[in-house]
Amino acid sequence: MDDIRFAVLGTGGIGRRTLEVSQHKDGLTAVAACDRNGVAIDHSGLDVDELLEATEGNIASGPEDASGTTPATPADDYASDGGAAAVEGGGGGVKQHGEQAGIVASSQGEPTETPIDDIIAESDAIDAVLLALPNLEHDFIPRVAERFAGADYEGVMIDVLKRSRVIGMLDDREDLLKESGITFVCGAGATPGFLTGAAALAAQSFVEVEEVEIWWGVGLKSGYEDNRGTVREDIAHLDGYDIETAREMSEAEIEALIDEHDGVLEFHDMEHADDVLLERAGICDADDVHVGGVLDVRSDEKPTTTTVSVTGTTFDGETGTNTFELDDATSMEANVNGPALGYLKAGVRNNRAGHYGVFGPADLMPGF
Amino acid sequence: MDDIRFAVLGTGGIGRRTLEVSQHKDGLTAVAACDRNGVAIDHSGLDVDELLEATEGNIASGPEDASGTTPATPADDYASDGGAAAVEGGGGGVKQHGEQAGIVASSQGEPTETPIDDIIAESDAIDAVLLALPNLEHDFIPRVAERFAGADYEGVMIDVLKRSRVIGMLDDREDLLKESGITFVCGAGATPGFLTGAAALAAQSFVEVEEVEIWWGVGLKSGYEDNRGTVREDIAHLDGYDIETAREMSEAEIEALIDEHDGVLEFHDMEHADDVLLERAGICDADDVHVGGVLDVRSDEKPTTTTVSVTGTTFDGETGTNTFELDDATSMEANVNGPALGYLKAGVRNNRAGHYGVFGPADLMPGF
Incomplete structure (x- = not known):
């Protein structure tokens, strides 16, 4: 399989670890990442190490946080696992780590008020998008998929969501995804996944x-x-x-x-x-x-x-x-991120073969 | 996925049980089967129950065998798990169950001296071929694949072989398989598989x-x-x-x-x-x-x-x-035949997507 260029929406725990784990394997190149304040895009491949250091601050913190900042509202920590969502997903709290928090602190990052749109604008050169966003409302991730479909994105989208009812909401949008050429792999973390x-x-x-x-x-x-x-x-x-x-x-x-x-x-x-x-x-x-x-x-x-x-x-x-x-001895993190990347690769194989629509992990397994 | 029409070469234990297990699932239609003496082809679907009864005699027998026949030589039993091979594969012994043994005893069966060629002649209407033949010589199954490729077969071939060295022999023929449009899934039983x-x-x-x-x-x-x-x-x-x-x-x-x-x-x-x-x-x-x-x-x-x-x-x-x-409590047979059909279906998905060549079970799994 040719090299896969992928983007990560959200640089909380799951997003950052996926970037980290992807470095252990050939054929996976991270080309874009965003959080609520910023976006980093480099089609020849992001400097993941630099980005990971810069986005450490995305993780919610208590008073003893090394960055010295404190959450503004109690809801902040919840929103922190996918920065972009806090701005665009309608979450109430806005996390405050200072102006240089997250991706904008990276030398590769640019501030933006429309991080997801910025990634969509570059999506012609992106094979797969990992949605590491908290599913604030049930239809938040389905609505992000809609936005990619609206821009005629042709490629893989993959999430690690847990809630049964979200699958139906994705199915409701299957025609739209198929028309666009999107292979959406849902529930592809540890469990489901x-x-x-x-x-x-x-x-x-x-x-x-x-x-x-x-x-x-x-x-x-x-x-x-x-x-x-x-x-x-x-x-x-x-x-x-x-x-x-x-x-x-x-x-x-x-x-x-x-x-x-x-x-x-x-x-x-x-x-x-x-x-x-x-x-x-x-x-x-x-x-x-x-x-x-x-x-x-x-x-x-x-x-x-x-x-x-x-x-x-x-x-x-x-x-x-x-x-x-x-x-x-295998951590939850190891059991989310390896499989998520495995399903991402399987999704790309399917997408390149012209299989569009909504797929679950079990749909990508041999089975009789 | 559309219906899959498949053929079974060899109606010994593995071939017969695959026919049996396939009846438990929708979307799998057995359209052809052969043993060393005969061939049964019905593109609208074989009557599997009738065929299974008729081919019971394919299993090697001792003196107390209900059919009343005895093997002619000690080598017979070995050859018995894939009747076609005993004739075409160069095996020494010829199993003798009388003129009406095996597929020719079925009302659907026709006697033939060229069972594999007879299936190849009909292969335009066959999506997948399960090779339930004993691998008498190391290159026996690779050579059968060659014959299908020689006839420009476009579809799946799948075997349940065990020997490591055979994979290399299939790889040696990968160009030929790709030109023909064959997706060859090898080692797809219990283990390997x-x-x-x-x-x-x-x-x-x-x-x-x-x-x-x-x-x-x-x-x-x-x-x-x-x-x-x-x-x-x-x-x-x-x-x-x-x-x-x-x-x-x-x-x-x-x-x-x-x-x-x-x-x-x-x-x-x-x-x-x-x-x-x-x-x-x-x-x-x-x-x-x-x-x-x-x-x-x-x-x-x-x-x-x-x-x-x-x-x-x-x-x-x-x-x-x-x-x-x-x-x-799960028998070896259950653990061979379900997975073999699962890999067969995965092979068909790949074949229809234009993925040709040699694939192992692990190639058909998500993996990063």
Whole structure:
């Protein structure tokens, strides 16, 4: 496969780590990145190391933050995992790291009030766009896709979203994406993403899949600052919370909730797009997919082992459960960013072959 | 994806079970099958049930075989897993089940002395061809591919071969395959195949893979008659044996060897194409792939659990081992035939997109 030139929208934790991980492999060239204040574009390849250092400040900070700045409002930290969204996505808070925060602090960065439009303007020379933006409103990422389609972008878009209902919103826009020539790969992080693909693979022993159980463990002590947006999304899955209530919680309320649970939150029957992604690939009914897990924000040890269990019946009438287990030593970050780039490459193969529309991870796997 | 019309060359165990498993899924229509004596072609879809009953006699038999026939020579059983090969592949023995054995016993079958050529003659209306032939000589399957290319076949060919060196022989013919428009998927059974794909998937946590260990367990009591060819191939991997000596063993010698081991054979460092298939997909060096396992021909219980272990280093410097485990209740047959059809479908997607040449299972997986 020829070299892939890709852009990252949002330089919070996921965006920055994707840039970092891409450097470990040949054939992936980062040519553009943006956050809410700025954009960096170099079609011959960004200097990723320089950019990563400059965007460290994008990560939400407490008073002891090395940059010496503090968030302006409690909502800031949530918005921080994808700077562009805070400006363009209608989020309330505006993160303040000073004039030189984020991409504009990079020698490659230019200030802009329209970071996403600036990338779209250059998208003729971009093969794939990773949306590392927080999905502030349900339709935020679908609307970004629409904007690329409106500019006749022909290429791959990929997100790491989690919510089942967003897939339907992308499907609603499938004609638009197809007309433009966009291959949209959705839910392509760890779960949904890596583990969804593993479930699709494990299902191949069976002619009928009865249940898919995805159980994850994340130890996030040193990664907590980097992943506050993700933690807030997870809280929405606790009993008594939803996406709206979680979004409105102050940082102090979140800390109080975490204290109550001694730093360990356990989740069951989460609204995780694995269900619709497996159903659309013909693996099983969405109702037969169960996602849960344990998050420990005070330890880097995983509180439980991440496991995918696929139970089904073989053609010769036996029932069994195949399992896929991630080593506890592999961080959530490693399990998001490698697979995201893997799906990005698979998306580019499909796009170059003229396969446009909306694809989930399991759609990109061999399966019968 | 549109309906896929496929042919099966060889109606021994693997060929027949592939026909059977394909009936569990939509979109797969068996339109042609052959063995050494006959060919059945129906472009509107074969009556698979009828064909399966008729070809039961293709499986090598002892004196108590219901058909009342006995093998003519000890070599017969080995050749039996792909009837066409015994005639066309230069195998010494000719299986004798009487004039009405195999496909010619089916109401859909016609006797022929050129079964493979008969399928080639109809290949314009065939999307994919599964080669369920024993690889009698190393270059037997590559030579069959050549014959399809010689007839300008445009479509998928897929095999379930195991030997590393055959991949190179296919690569040697890649230009020919590309000119014809053939997407050749090689090593697409259980291992290599299912487990190779699992290793490629599991590798995505890591920026560097240090070792892939594939360890399989097969309990083959009731499937022994169906899989004598495979057992003979496995024996070639025991210390002191190779493919040539295993091929020349009489049935009695094989039984004596199995007796010596009380029915349980353990294999280490097998020449299994997983190694070259993972290397060509950029996952790791072939030398870092180790394949072994335990075969018990006297029990249907698996003597050990089939496991793929992938050890690597993450972008953040941790070393870990991800694992994929097949339930002991899933038979070898289930783990060959589902994945083979999955890779067949993935091959067709690629073929229709104009991707021709030689592909391994890991090439068809997302990977970065």
